[in-house]
Amino acid sequence: MQRSTHRRRLLARPTVVSLAAAVALTATSCAKSEDDASSATTSSGAAADAEQKVASPEPGGKTCTIDAYGAEKLDLKNATVGFSQSEKEANQFRIAETQSIRDEARRRGVKLLTANAQSQFSKQISDVQDLLAKGADLLVIAPLNSDGWDPVLKAAAAKKVPIVTIDRKINATACKDYVSFIGSDFVEQGRRAADQMIEATGGKGEVAILLGAAGNNVTTERTKGFKDRIAEKAPDLKVVFEQTGDFAREKGQQVTEQLIQSKPGIKGIYAENDEMGLGAVAALKGAGKKPGDVEIVTVDGTRNAVQGIVDGWISGVIESNPRFGPLAFQTLETFTQGEEVAQDIVIEDGAYDEANAQSDIGKAY
Amino acid sequence: MADVTLRTAPLDKARVLQWLQTYGVYAGVAVLLIVNVVVTPYFLSAENFRTQAVQVAPVIIVALGMALVIGTEGVDLSVGAVMALSASVTALYLGYGLLPALLVVALFAAVVGLANGALVALVGVQPIVATLALMVGGRGLALVLLPQLEDLRNPSLASLGSGDVLGVPYLILFAAVLALLVAFVVRRTTFGRQLLAVGDSRPAAQLAGLPVRRVLIVVYVVSALLAATAGVLATARLQASDPTSLGNLMELSAITAVVVGGTPLTGGRVNIAGTVAGAVLIQLLTATLIKHDLPPSWTQIAQAVVIVAAVYAARGRGKR
Secondary structure, three states: OOOOOHHHHHHHHHHHHHHHHHHHHHHHHOOOOOOOOOOOOOOOOHHHHHOOEEOOOOOOOOEEOHHHHOOOOOOHHHOEEEEEEOOOOOOHHHHHHHHHHHHHHHHHOOEEEEEEOOOOHHHHHHHHHHHHHOOOOEEEEOOOOOOOOHHHHHHHHHHOOOEEEEOOOOOOOEOOOEOEEEEOOHHHHHHHHHHHHHHHHOOOEEEEEEEOOOOOHHHHHHHHHHHHHHHHHOOOEEEEEEEEOOOOHHHHHHHHHHHHHHOOOOOEEEEOOHHHHHHHHHHHHHOOOOOOOOEEEEEEOOHHHHHHHHOOOOOEEEEOOOOOHHHHHHHHHHHHOOOOEEOEEEEEOOEEEOOOHHHHHHHOO | OHHHHHHHHHHHHHHHHHHHHHHHHHHHHHHHHHHHHHHOOOOOOHHHHHHHHHHHHHHHHHHHHHHHHHHOOOOOOOHHHHHHHHHHHHHHHHHHOHHHHHHHHHHHHHHHHHHHHHHHHHHOOOHHHHHHHHHHHHHHHHHHHOOOOEEOOOHHHHHHHHOEEOOEEHHHHHHHHHHHHHHHHHHHOHHHHHHHHHHHOHHHHHHOOOOHHHHHHHHHHHHHHHHHHHHHHHHHHHOEEOOOOOOOOHHHHHHHHHHHOOOOOOOOOOOHHHHHHHHHHHHHHHHHHHHOOOOHHHHHHHHHHHHHHHHHHHHHHHHO
C-alpha cells in the first residue's frame, strides 16, 4: 500500500535504536525516586546470620564421592565456578540468590562466571554450554525446568565437570549426571504454612488459597502440603476458594477483591508467595478491613512481608531461603577434596510470626 | 403460516446476526448480570459493583486507544509495555512530586507512540510488526529503568488510586470521562472523520488529500498516552510499581474488548460504547468464574468462546 524507499527504511532503524538509548540514558541520569537515600538495602551485612542450614543430613541418605562421580580432585581456591541463574533477577528471591552466590565466591576468592537465562530455557542450555566453553571447572545451576538437560549433562560429563543444582531439581541420576541437589522442601513449606494458619484461625472456619502460576512444581507442592496438613490436623478448617494469582501482587489484589466480596465470612488467606499476600493486604485495606480481620499466611520471607507481620496485616510467613552461596560452595569444596556429600541436601527454612518478626526482620531478604 | 416462516427464515438469520453484532455485547452483559444476581451471593451490593468497575477501568482506558488504532485498520501491541514503562517512570520520578512524575510519564508514552506512529505512517511497517517491536523493547526499557517491584508511599498517588468523589472512585471517573471524550472525538470532530476515512481506505484517503500520516501518528500517540494513564492508575491502586507483571497480556484484553464490542478489525468503524461494554463483559465473566471458584483455565476457555461468538457475528455482517 504505502510505498517507501529502501533508504528510508535503512535510516529508520539506527534512528530508533539511538533514540531508545538516549531515552534510557537521560531517564536514569536525572531520575529521583521517593527514597534515594535509603536505597542501600539488600547488602550482605544482615544476611550473615540468615545463612542456610541443612535440615536433613539423614544418616541413611545417599551420598556421592568424587571417585564414584568420575571427576578429578581439585583445589576450589584455584578453580573457576560457573553459575547459571534461571529467571531474571526481578524478584527478591532471585536477587538474593544470585547475590549470595557472588558474595560467597568473593569471600572465598574463587573466580566466578555468571549467566542469566531470562526465563528462557533454550537460553539457559546455551548459557551453561558457554560457561563450560569459557573454562568453568565446577557448575552451580538454578534450573528453570526439570527436563531437557541431556545436552548439557553430556557436555559436562565429557569435561568431567561436577554440577550442583540449587532450588529446583533436574530429572537425571544423582552422582552420575550431577552431584547433589540443594533446595527447600516445598511440600514441607505448605505444611508449615498450614500449621500457622491453623494456629491463627483456631482451626475453624473457611480459608482461601491464592495459588501460584499454573503448571509450576512450586505451586503444586505448596498446595499439596497445605491441604494435606489441613485435612489431617484441622478438618473443621475448609478450603473454599482456590484461584491463581500468578505469583504477582496485582493479580493477588484483584482475586482477593473478588473473594472478600463473594465470601465475606472468609477467615484466612494462604498466599503461596509473599507478593500475592501483599496484594491481598492491599485489597483488604481498599475494602476498609482492619488488620487481623482476615488472617494471611504467606511463603518466601521477603522484607516487605515480614514488615507486614510487624504492621499486623500478615499472621505468618514461612521462609524459603534463597541464600544458597555458602552451602553450595561448601558442598563443592567437600566434594572436590574427595570427601562424600549428600545427594539430596534439604535446607532448613525459617519462619516469621508475631513473636519474632520485629527482631528477625534483618534476616528477611 | 408455515410457508411464511420458511420464506422469511434466511432473512431473519441475517437480521439476527446483525442484531447480535450491534447489541450482542449488551445482551451478554445483561445476561451475566441477571445470572449473577440469581446465583452469586452478595452480588447485588454497591461495594461489588464498585470493585468490578475499579478493576475494569484500566482495561477500558487501554481499550479506548486500541479501538482508535483498530479503527485505522491497525493494531497496537505495545500497550501493555507502555503500562509497564509508565509504572517504572512513575517510581523513578516520584521524588519530584506526583505532577512532574506524571509529565515525564506522558513524555515517555508520547515517545513510544511517536515511534509506533512513525514506523507505521512514515516507514510503512505493518502495524502488528511495528508495535511488536515496541512491545518487546518497551518492557525491556521498563525493566532496565526499574528492575524490580518498588513500593510507593506518595500520598497523592495513593489517593489517586483509592480516593473518590461523592463515592465514585477516581478510576471510574477517569474511565468514564475518557470514554465520553473519545466517543465525542470519533463522532463529532474532523479528526474522527479523518481517522475513519484512513481506516476505510488509506489510498482513498490519501487521494482525497487527507493528512493520512499525521492522523496515524496522532492515533498511535493517543493510544500510548491512554495506556500510560491506565498504567499510572493501576500503579496508584497497587501503591507499588511492578514493571515485571503490570500490563502483562493487556494488549489481548484490550483487543478482545474492542472486537467483542463490535468494532471490525478491518477498520473504518469504531464503536466506543460497544468497546466499554466488551471490557465490562469480560470483567463480569472473569468475576463470575472467580467468585464461584471455578478453575482458572475455565476463564480462558470462556473468553475464547466469547471471542469466537463475536467474530462469528462480525463475519455474518461482512458477508452481507
